[in-house]
Amino acid sequence: MSTDLIQEARRQAEICNACRYCEGFCSVFPSLQSRRAFADGDITQLANLCHNCRGCYYACQYTAPHEFDLNLPRALAEVRRESWERFAWPAPLARMFHTHGDRIALAAVAGFAVLFMAIRALGSAGGEGFYSALSHAAMVAIFLPAFLFPLLSLAIGVGRYWREVAGSLPHPRDFVAALGMAGRMKDLAAGHGDGCNFEDEDRFSHARRHAHHAVMYGFLLCFASTVSGTVMHYFLDMPAPYPIWSAPKLLGVPGGVLLTIGCIWMIVLKRRADPDLADVAAQGGELAFIALLGFVALSGLAVYALGNTAIMPSLLALHLGSVLAFFLLTPFTKMAHGVYRFAALVRDAQSKRTERPGSAKGA
Amino acid sequence: MNTHDIAVIGGGNAALCAAITAAEAGAKVVILETAPKPYRGGNSRHTRNFRCMHSRAVGPLVEAYDEDEYFDDLMKVTGGKTDAHLARLAIRNSEECLHWMQDHGVRFQPSLSGTLSLARTNAFFMGGGKALVNAYYRTAERLGVDIVYEANVTHLDLEIDRIAGIDYTHGGQAHRISPKAVIVASGGFQADTDWLARAWGPAAENFLIRGTAHNRGVVLADLLDQGLQSVGDPTQCHAVAIDGRAPKYDGGIVTRLDCVPFSIVVNKNAERFYDEGEDVWPKRYAIWGRLVAAQPDQIAYAIIDSKSLELFMPSVFPPLKADTVGQLAAMMGLPADRLCKTVDAFNAACGDTSGFRSAELDGVGTTGLTPPKTNWARPLTDPPFYGYSLRTGVTFTYLGLKVDESARCRTDAGPVRNLWAAGEVMAGSILGQGYLAGFGMTIGTVFGRIAGREAAAYVN
Numbered sequence: 001m002s003t004d005l006i007q008e009a010r011r012q013a014e015i016c017n018a019c020r021y022c023e024g025f026c027s028v029f030p031s032l033q034s035r036r037a038f039a040d041g042d043i044t045q046l047a048n049l050c051h052n053c054r055g056c057y058y059a060c061q062y063t064a065p066h067e068f069d070l071n072l073p074r075a076l077a078e079v080r081r082e083s084w085e086r087f088a089w090p091a092p093l094a095r096m097f098h099t100h101g102d103r104i105a106l107a108a109v110a111g112f113a114v115l116f117m118a119i120r121a122l123g124s125a126g127g128e129g130f131y132s133a134l135s136h137a138a139m140v141a142i143f144l145p146a147f148l149f150p151l152l153s154l155a156i157g158v159g160r161y162w163r164e165v166a167g168s169l170p171h172p173r174d175f176v177a178a179l180g181m182a183g184r185m186k187d188l189a190a191g192h193g194d195g196c197n198f199e200d201e202d203r204f205s206h207a208r209r210h211a212h213h214a215v216m217y218g219f220l221l222c223f224a225s226t227v228s229g230t231v232m233h234y235f236l237d238m239p240a241p242y243p244i245w246s247a248p249k250l251l252g253v254p255g256g257v258l259l260t261i262g263c264i265w266m267i268v269l270k271r272r273a274d275p276d277l278a279d280v281a282a283q284g285g286e287l288a289f290i291a292l293l294g295f296v297a298l299s300g301l302a303v304y305a306l307g308n309t310a311i312m313p314s315l316l317a318l319h320l321g322s323v324l325a326f327f328l329l330t331p332f333t334k335m336a337h338g339v340y341r342f343a344a345l346v347r348d349a350q351s352k353r354t355e356r357p358g359s360a361k362g363a
Numbered sequence: 364m365n366t367h368d369i370a371v372i373g374g375g376n377a378a379l380c381a382a383i384t385a386a387e388a389g390a391k392v393v394i395l396e397t398a399p400k401p402y403r404g405g406n407s408r409h410t411r412n413f414r415c416m417h418s419r420a421v422g423p424l425v426e427a428y429d430e431d432e433y434f435d436d437l438m439k440v441t442g443g444k445t446d447a448h449l450a451r452l453a454i455r456n457s458e459e460c461l462h463w464m465q466d467h468g469v470r471f472q473p474s475l476s477g478t479l480s481l482a483r484t485n486a487f488f489m490g491g492g493k494a495l496v497n498a499y500y501r502t503a504e505r506l507g508v509d510i511v512y513e514a515n516v517t518h519l520d521l522e523i524d525r526i527a528g529i530d531y532t533h534g535g536q537a538h539r540i541s542p543k544a545v546i547v548a549s550g551g552f553q554a555d556t557d558w559l560a561r562a563w564g565p566a567a568e569n570f571l572i573r574g575t576a577h578n579r580g581v582v583l584a585d586l587l588d589q590g591l592q593s594v595g596d597p598t599q600c601h602a603v604a605i606d607g608r609a610p611k612y613d614g615g616i617v618t619r620l621d622c623v624p625f626s627i628v629v630n631k632n633a634e635r636f637y638d639e640g641e642d643v644w645p646k647r648y649a650i651w652g653r654l655v656a657a658q659p660d661q662i663a664y665a666i667i668d669s670k671s672l673e674l675f676m677p678s679v680f681p682p683l684k685a686d687t688v689g690q691l692a693a694m695m696g697l698p699a700d701r702l703c704k705t706v707d708a709f710n711a712a713c714g715d716t717s718g719f720r721s722a723e724l725d726g727v728g729t730t731g732l733t734p735p736k737t738n739w740a741r742p743l744t745d746p747p748f749y750g751y752s753l754r755t756g757v758t759f760t761y762l763g764l765k766v767d768e769s770a771r772c773r774t775d776a777g778p779v780r781n782l783w784a785a786g787e788v789m790a791g792s793i794l795g796q797g798y799l800a801g802f803g804m805t806i807g808t809v810f811g812r813i814a815g816r817e818a819a820a821y822v823n
Contacts, residue, residue, distance in 0.1 A: 018617035018679040021411055021491030024472030033476055036677050058497060059490030061408050061615050065401055068610075068617075192470035192489050202497040 001040060002082045009043045009075040015068055022056040024191035027181070027348055028076070029056070034355060045165040047079035048344035051187040053196030053208075054277050077279035084336050087164075089156040094332040099281045101288030104325075104333060108292055111325035115317040118142060129241030130303070133313035136239070139320070146327045153331035158343050167347045174353065178345035185209045185216075199272040208269050214262025215290075216338075218297065221255025241307070249304075256301040263294025282334075289333040296322045367393040367509065368822040370529055370542040372516050372582055374398060375405030376492070377786025377807035377814075378548035379499035383467060384815025385546075386506035390822050393542070394503065395514040395531055397549070398577040402613075403512060404496035405550045406574035406759065406787065406803075409615040411475070411492060412485040413808060414801035416458045423471040424461075426483050430454050433484075437799055444795025446594075452768055453793060453802075456809040461486055464808065468498030477676055480645070485801040491616075492804075516582050519545060521589045525780045544781040544818040547772070548811060551760035551787045552580020553600055554612065559757070562598040569661035571605060573756040576612035583788055586764060590774045595761035595791020601798050602652030607662055607752030608680050620751055621675035622682075623651060624739050625721070626665035627709050628753065630658040633692065633701035635709070639665075640738035643724065644675075649798065656755040663753040664695050666706070668743040674721045682749035691748045708732065710742035758798070763791035770814040781821060783814035 013032055016022065023029045027049045035042060054073050062068035081098055088094030097103055118138055125135035181187065188196050194204035228247035232238040242248045267290050275283055299319035306312055330336060371382045374396025382392045396403050416433050417424050433454045437445060465471070472489040474482035481487075488495045504510065511533060518530040528541045552558045554576050559567035587593055609618035621644050628639050628651075637654050641647060655663045666688070685691035688706050692699035712732035719727050719741055728737040764772050764784045772782045772789075786807040793806055 014677070014681075015617055015679050017677045018619075019491075019615075020475050020477070021488075021494075021616070023475050024487075024489045030476075036673060055490060055494075059494035061491065061493050061613070062617070063401070066610075066613060190489075191472055194470065202494075203501060 001086060002079075005075070005078045005082050006040050006043050009047065009072075009079045010038045012070050012072050012075050013038050013043065013046065015062060015070060016056075016072060019062075021061075022059060025055040025059075026051065026053060026187040026190065027345070028072075028187075031348055031351065034351065041164045041166055043079055044083050044161070045344055045347055047076040047083060048161070048165075048340050049187070049348055050076040050080065051185070051196075051341075052077055052278055053188050053190060053198070054273075055190050055197050055204075057277050058197045058202035071277060073277045074279065077282075080337075080340075081279045081282045083161070083164075084157075084340060087157040087160040087340070088331050088336065089153050089160075094336075097329055097332040098285045098334070101284030101286075104285060104288035104292055104329060107329055108295070108322055108325040111323075111328075112318055112321035114142070114324060115321040116314075119313055119317055128239075129307065130312070130316055131240065133316050134320070136233075142320075142324065143327070146324055150327055150330040154336065154339050157331060157336065158339050161340055161343050162347070165344070165347050167343075167350060168354075170346050170350055171353065174346045174349040177349035177352075178342055181345045181349075182342055185212055188212065199269045201274070207265070211262050211265040211269055214258045215266060215293070216262075218255050218257070218259030218262050219293070221251050222259060222297065222300070223255075225249070225252030225255055253301070253304065256297045256304075259297035260294055260301065263290050263297065266290050267294070286334045289329070289335060292322060292326055292329070292333075293335070296326050367391050367540065367542045369393070369544045369546060369818050370395060370540060371546045371548060372519075372529070373405060373548035373550060373786065373788070374403045374510070374512075375548065375550060375786060375807065376407035376410070376495065376499070376804055377788075377811035378405075378546070379496065379503055380808050380811030381546045381548060381783070381785050381815035381818070382503050382508045383499060383506060384812045385819040386503065386508050386815075388816065388819035388823065390544075390819040391507070392503075393509040393511060393540075395516055395529070396510065396512050397515050397581075398512065398575065400512045402575060402577065403500065404493060404575075405578060407807065408493040408496050409491075409574050409613070410488070410495075410801075410804050411616065412481065412487040412801045413460070413464075413804035414457065414484055414799060415461050415486050415805070416454050417461070418458070422461055422465070423473050423486050424483065428484050433457075436484075437793075437802065440797035440799045441795050442797065444797075446792050449766075449768060450793045453806050453809045456812075457805045460805070460808045460812075463812070464495075467502045469495050470498070481800060516549070518585050519547075519582065519589075519782075521586075521591075521774075521779065524774070524777060526782050543822040544783070546814045546818055547582055547586070547764065547782065547784045547788055548786040548807070548814070549582045549788055550575070550578035550580075551600075551763070552583055553578055553757045553760045555579040558584075559600065559760075562600075563656070566656055566661050569754065570602065570656070571609050571614060571618075571754050571756045572612045573603070573605065573609075573614055573618065573758050574612070578759075578787070580760070583762070583764065586772070591779070592765040592773050592775065593762060593791075594765045594789075595763050595795065597762040599762075599796065600760045601649065601758040602656065602755045603648045603758060604651035604655050604663070604753045605756035606678060606680060607754040609754070609756065614756065617679035618756065619648070619676070620665065620678055620753060621648075622665050622667055622671070622678070622751055623647070623753075625671035625674050625741075626667045626751075627706065627736070627743065628663050628665045629697070629702065629705055630663055631660055631697065633697045633705050635705060635734060636663075638734050638737050640728065640736045640740055642738075651753070652755045652757075655753050661755055664697060665751045665753055666691065666702075666743060667749050668745045669747055669749075670741060670745050672749060678751065682751050684747050684749050686746045686748070688743065688748055691750045695750050695752065706743050709736070709740075710744060713740050713742040716741045759787050759790070759803070761791045761795065763787070763789045765789070766792060766810070768813075769817045770810045771817065781818070783818050785810040785814040 195206035712729035
């Protein structure tokens with residue numbers, strides 16, 4: 001654990017706790033104000049609750065050049081990324097990728113290479129559609145482990161998180177509350193519902209929230225598309241290719257479009273935002289990750305659109321290669337934030353339900 | 364720069380309300396803000412709410428708060444030192460301010476935790492005063508108001524009954540502009556230690572300034588020198604007891620220390636000097652500013668034991684902590700033997716503490732002690748012991764420009780035709796002494812809007 005980063009965030013949180021002007025912005029401040037002293041686990045929890053909306057930074061009377069030099073969004077972003085690196089299993093992999101966009105790009109290239117070689121070496125075994133390039137059995141052989149490994153890794157990571165933030169067995173209501181927060185990205189809307197301060201200093205806007213919605217719901221639609229395809233293949237005896245009026249396509253095409261647009265929008269916004277209010281060291285890693293995710297979506301659409309042409313096998317290799325890289329990197333890149341953020345929201349709902357309200361207030 | 368109809372001097376709440384109102388009325392406005400952009404907004408950037416009359420629950424405000432109750436609250440804190448006509452004007456107009464503020468980008472939040480007593484009377488800005496200031500600057504820019512930061516106005520050229528020109532420096536260059544109308548909203552003079560020292564003597568050197576370092580009263584002094592009528596006690600400032608480790612300027616809200624009622628407070632000679640438990644802290648923090656100012660070196664030390672540590676809002680700096688009173692004295696630079704004697708005498712004077720109630724006047728007092736502690740008197744016996752230093756923190760000064768109900772300034776010869784004032788620079792008209800939480804922002808908003816409207820009507 002980086003004591004320096006935790007200590008700096010603690011210093012800032014103590015100043016915030018004496019001020020409290022930002023109470024209404026997001027989940028961080030009520031949680032922060034519910035205690036007088038901050039254990040390391042408290043700081044980790046606050047860091048993972050923070051969505052980097054920056055409302056508190058622009059509202060703060062103590063930002064530089066003031067000698068208190070508050071920059072809570074950045075302090076928490078640094079603690080947050082460091083916590084993801086620490087919780088990840090195996091941790092050295094997380095340290096390799098969060099702060100290294102170039103390595104994420106290399107991983108994608110390696111994914112392309114693996115798929116090109118697989119197509120060349122394993123081939124179709126007489127399948128139809130995409131399976132004419134790479135057989136279904138070969139795809140399963142590659143992607144089943146590539147899908148299960150990240151799930152296992154994330155489960156270990158979130159378990160470590162849960163122990164550090166001293167969570168107990170959550171109640172179903174805590175999940176419902178967390179789903180409500182995450183589903184609407186309420187912490188990016190701010191307490192007044194005007195959105196966050198991101199791409200244009202202190203101007204409030206919903207751009208980032210909506211871009212995130214596009215990414216999140218686009219991703220979930222694509223994921224649902226894959227699940228529906230799996231169900232149709234194994235349980236309904238309906239192997240691919242699927243027609244346009246089928247669940248995989250009806251979910252996957254809009255999902256892919258949403259995800260592509262969302263990723264491009266998010267990259268545009270991130271490049272406009274002030275990097276000093278975030279984790280500067282991880283900026284390249286974040287942008288590369290979003291680019292990879294966007295490429296997964298765009299290449300998926302391309303494979304579908306150009307599935308009957310001669311370049312389909314090459315497109316398929318690029319698409320599946322990027323999917324492979326994306327899956328394997330999930331626990332070690334920004335993608336992991338989804339589970340940690342969600343765990344933090346569950347933990348926050350749990351605290352609100354179980355802790356005495358106002359237990360650390362003043363006289 | 365000579366194309367503007369109206370120049371607004373200052374960049375806080377009152378200045379922005381004036382500039383926005385005038386710009387919406389069609390005037391071409393420039394704001395001359397002396398602070399650099401990160402420090403724009405004067406003391407407004409440290410505020411958190413404004414006091415608002417209302418006849419029923421509205422926005423973040425619960426129940427009702429009518430004009431007479433509001434006025435009575437003002438009379439209590441000012442001891443009657445107020446211009447009743449202007450005060451009622453501010454109060455009456457505060458109700459519609461809430462909507463106007465929302466329409467111009469300000470957002471509100473429910474009363475902050477620990478301030479429930481204000482939920483009925485004060486509307487809290489989401490994110491505090493700097494968020495309000497940011498919203499107003501955005502609105503002003505959208506309306507075409509020009510904003511010049513680090514513009515130091517040095518002189519307003521008064522020609523009989525009108526301001527003929529403004530001299531200011533910016534970027535090392537001297538400038539002169541001649542707008543048709545001028546609105547002064549440049550705050551008090553509390554950041555000018557020399558001026559404070561003329562009223563307070565050398566003790567003022569040890570005062571901390573809770574707000575902006577840029578309220579130096581340059582324009583106020585210039586106008587008073589030219590015969591503008593003044594109001595307010597020139598020797599007085601609003602001062603409270605704050606954490607002695609606070610920065611010289613801009614410490615703001617976090618430097619407050621709410622521990623006094625549960626402490627014993629001693630001076631640098633380790634002697635108590637006032638009843639720490641006289642009343643609840645919100646009614647005593649301003650008195651303690653003066654009490655500390657009267658002590659040698661203008662410093663005092665509050666000491667509690669572990670029983671009381673969690674009875675008040677967390678402090679921005681952690682307290683000094685020691686296992687014995689003697690060790691704490693050494694850490695605080697106090698004579699240890701005398702502090703031990705003072706604590707022993709206090710402890711011996713404490714009686715039955717079973718009635719202790721931190722949130723109300725509990726009558727748990729000392730007997731036979733001078734000065735007594737009349738509430739919350741529990742012996743300091745449970746280590747560890749904690750210590751805070753206290754200094755005098757100046758909020759604002761009372762001396763200001765006299766205005767009429769149209770916010771216009773005047774000389775002994777009559778009104779100055781094209782000069783208006785709003786905010787702290789004229790608040791002494793209404794707040795002759797004391798302070799009512801959130802009323803400064805009300806005065807700034809109401810009179811800022813009046814000044815903007817009147818100045819725009821004059822130039823159009």
